[in-house]
Amino acid sequence: MSKHYDPLAFPSVCLNDPEHPASVPGMGLRDWFAGQALSATVKQAFDEEGPSQGFVVVEEKAVVWAYSIADAMLAERGRGQ
Numbered sequence: 001m002s003k004h005y006d007p008l009a010f011p012s013v014c015l016n017d018p019e020h021p022a023s024v025p026g027m028g029l030r031d032w033f034a035g036q037a038l039s040a041t042v043k044q045a046f047d048e049e050g051p052s053q054g055f056v057v058v059e060e061k062a063v064v065w066a067y068s069i070a071d072a073m074l075a076e077r078g079r080g081q
Contacts, residue, residue: 033070
C-alpha cells in the first residue's frame with residue numbers, strides 16, 4: 001500500500017451536497033494512476049495479432065507493476081507540492 005498522499009480522483013458532489021445519495025467520493029488517485037499504467041502496459045504487450053513476441057502476460061505481475069508505477073507517480077507529484 002502506498003504511503004503517499006492519495007487525493008480523490010473525479011469526486012462528484014450533487015447540488016453541492018456531499019450527503020446527497022448521488023454524491024460519490026471518487027476513486028483514489030493511486031488507483032487512477034495504476035489503471036492508466038496497466039492500460040499502457042497491456043497496450044505495449046499486444047499487437048493486432050496477439051501478444052508481442054517474447055512477452056508473456058502474468059496478471060499478478062502486471063498489477064504489481066501498475067501500482068509500483070502509480071506509487072512512483074504519486075511520489076514525484078508530491079515532490080512538487
